[in-house]
Amino acid sequence: MKPKRSKMTIPDPLLGLLSRMGSDLSAARRAQAITQDDMAGRLNVARRTLIRMERGDPTVSLGAYATAAWVLGLEERFLSGFHPGTEEGREARLALPKRVRQPAADLDF
Structure with missing residues (x-):
């Protein structure tokens, strides 16, 4: 059964990654001998x-996935994709502008 798509379009490669994340969530839950009822x-x-989360449903909130990772002790791994990594990466992130704005339209009369 395919998850229903929300009004926003989810790229197919991302759907595959979400499916794998759901499968990994299910495997981690089962490895720790936690029932679906207890985990829920x-x-x-x-x-x-x-069940939708374990299928990788993109309409389930990110907070639910993050909380599941925390319950399973996997929160660092879950959030590692957002970590700047090295000290140079952290400094580069700090140097980014606070806001990104549309460039002013070139009004040529």
């Missing part, structure tokens, strides 16, 4: 929502 209770979501 820890996440404060319905069991049906957990």
Whole structure:
């Protein structure tokens, strides 16, 4: 069963990654011998929502996925993609502008 798509378009490669993340979530839960009912209770979501998460449903909130990673002790791994990595990466991130604005339209009368 394919997850329903929301109004926004999800790129196909991202759907594949979400599917793999859901599969990894399911495997980590089972490796720790946590039932779906218990995991759903820890996440404060319905069991049906957990099933959707384990299928990689893109309509489930990022917060639910992050909380699942935390419950399983995988939060650092889950959020590592957003970490700047090296000290140079951190400095480069700090040097970024606070806001990005549209360039002013060239009004040529």
